[in-house]
Amino acid sequence: MPIRLKDIADDLNLSKMTISKVLSGQTDISAETTARVLQRVKELNYIPNATANSLRTGKTRTLGLVVPSLRETRMAEIAGGIAETTRADQYGLIVCETQGEPELENQQIEMLLSRQVDAVLLVSNQDTNAFGEHTQRNAKTRFVFIDRKPVGKPGVFVGADEEAIGYVACEHLLHSGYKRVAYLRGPRTAIGDLRAKGFRQAMSDRKLTPQLNLLLDTAGSGESEYRRASQAMKRLLEARVRPDCVMAYTDVMALAAMDTALAHRIKVPEEMGFVGCGNDIALCEMRVSLTSVDMRGLEIGQKAARMATRAARDERSSGARSTLVSPRLVKRTSSAR
Amino acid sequence: MPIRLKDIADDLNLSKMTISKVLSGQTDISAETTARVLQRVKELNYIPNATANSLRTGKTRTLGLVVPSLRETRMAEIAGGIAETTRADQYGLIVCETQGEPELENQQIEMLLSRQVDAVLLVSNQDTNAFGEHTQRNAKTRFVFIDRKPVGKPGVFVGADEEAIGYVACEHLLHSGYKRVAYLRGPRTAIGDLRAKGFRQAMSDRKLTPQLNLLLDTAGSGESEYRRASQAMKRLLEARVRPDCVMAYTDVMALAAMDTALAHRIKVPEEMGFVGCGNDIALCEMRVSLTSVDMRGLEIGQKAARMATRAARDERSSGARSTLVSPRLVKRTSSAR
């Protein structure tokens, strides 16, 4: 059996309280006793029972993270940022996958509440608010939403500034001297729409009109993202007016477009430029290295974790309700005109 | 404040025990009472306090996972398998990153032990066994090692059959009619050596001698894996005897080699075949789709989680001490001669 406070106390002819006080850094214990206790604690390799502590104090120093899947690059990045920050703060992190299923999401949130986590970090798939009951009733546990704004729930929000992502990518191409921007715009989700809005804004800020026939939606089922983007790119190359640059919703799509162009003997970046989103290091260093928008998953995770621990400490729900993290453009060869 | 057992008991004029029994499915409660309790529990949205339960029972129904980083594809896969299985078993999963630093690894293990996890799943970076103390002293917590065999610690092991991975990849190429296999062998780690051994075995089983000049080590610092593999491939193409196929330690390396060959106007797969390892879906569907060895990260995670929960349940440390998971070859165009 593991060693308990009492074991140390008995061993030293002191009371449990004295040991507890030493370990929690109270100052009303003599230096001598403190030293004796600390030494014995080390010798016996005492590890405090966090469960008992939690039951007594009502705090677990543990956060819960709920994500659709850890295997998407973006989620892994965000989770990494969260894990890093929680570790530094001496918090634990319970991670749950939901496969995008609302039912599992609710189930996992309930599991986390049962485990008394101090806060829940949630990348939700639910546009609806079935988890409303939880956030309502259980006033104790704070919620931090990531990347997807909840409809009107209590809890703070951190996410990428999607509109800025679209803007930055497009503006970079225009600034580099490219003129006819094609945008492989990805799915018709809230995020996809925001990013497209940024793209359009960048165009109109330069008095350019997006040529709508270059606005392709590569969503669709069956084929891989790469193949779908390749096909879209082929169609673009056959158009009356060819674009002289392409921005894409993801790095994979940008890479697919670039590969297609290269196969058509188009010179990159001289004749055609490319920008992706994600700054996925495995993808951006391939072939002609790819300019990409870093969406700051790591920072978003860090920020979310900090908001969570702060919210968990404060009684009152604290200040900032919503934070957008600005993207950062990483220039590489593919757009170096 | 959240609702407690006692609240329900008072509300129904029953004792805490009756409620507890109903919720844990004891049979010695009348059907009528059971129904009444269940209904009120649902109405009040009662969520049991797992912390109190754990303190009382000594079990947390929580596993700890320690990995170098969640952002490597392989780790994300393994973690995904673990998360899936623990969820199905109604276990929680505390995830920790160590950035490959032994100090952090020990720290995180201690954190997990403090939180009384029922078992620790560990992808260790330590060849040494600094965590020995923990595994020794804390007889209660079980250890499951993943992908890296510990030197001689208590605890079970699950990992990929690395030798088989090397064998399967090479044998596939030979079976397809390729003759001169080049192997971009990756780093000189224990795993790298095992995989090379499998490669050599496959060659000698066919009475072929690996041409040593084709055995390249792409380890080295600074440049990205893709660039290093590209350079290695260029050297291979300038050699007196060109290989007619390439197998690589990773999918990125295989892709780099293939891109280099394609840039040299070599026809894939007719003139040259390629096989990678990892079966990374984002990479294998690019360009000429890449044949790759699936290293079964998901299955390894699932198996590890099952071993962990089983070990946590049984008092005695149970049977199987070591399991190797066989790789699965996924044939695609790049080697379709």
Added chain:
DNA sequence: ATGAAAGCGCTAACAT
């Protein structure tokens, strides 16, 4: 500067 008592929310073991 040190310690005794009480109790966090739950359940194992034993009454009734």
Added chain:
DNA sequence: ATGTTAGCGCTTTCAT
């Protein structure tokens, strides 16, 4: 079929 007692390991509060 239902309830009582005791206690998991710790900390808060209040003595001494």
